[in-house]
Amino acid sequence: MQTVIIINEDSEPLELYSLIGTTNEFYSSVFKQNILSSYGGNTSINIYYLPRTIGLIETIFTLKTSRGDFAYDVNKRIFSFFSK
Numbered sequence: 001m002q003t004v005i006i007i008n009e010d011s012e013p014l015e016l017y018s019l020i021g022t023t024n025e026f027y028s029s030v031f032k033q034n035i036l037s038s039y040g041g042n043t044s045i046n047i048y049y050l051p052r053t054i055g056l057i058e059t060i061f062t063l064k065t066s067r068g069d070f071a072y073d074v075n076k077r078i079f080s081f082f083s084k
Contacts, residue, residue, distance in 0.1 A: 001047065001048050001049075002074070003046050003047075004046075004047060004072065005043075005044045006042060006063070007042040008036035008037065009039065009040070012038055012067075013035055014035070014065055014066060015035050015066035016034050016064075017064040017065060019062070020064070024050075024052070025057050025059065026047055026059045027047075028045050028048070029045050029046040030045070031043050031045060032044065047074060056075060058074065058075040059073075060072070061074060
């Protein structure tokens with residue numbers, strides 16, 4: 001699990017609409033707050049990783065907001081060890 005903090009550093013409030021990932025190996029919690037106040041309003045989400053394959057897995061989470069879309073890249077590497 002990785003915690004991501006979203007901070008609004010703008011002078012206007014920021015409304016969070018959704019968070020969409022590109023693979024099913026990663027998923028996220030819901031926003032604790034949907035509207036962030038100006039100059040420092042923040043919230044956090046947790047990103048969870050459930051591997052289904054071995055190797056490097058990457059995804060892009062797209063955060064949809066009242067001011068447009070923002071991308072957050074995530075990657076993990078999973079190894080498998082076999083004993084004889």
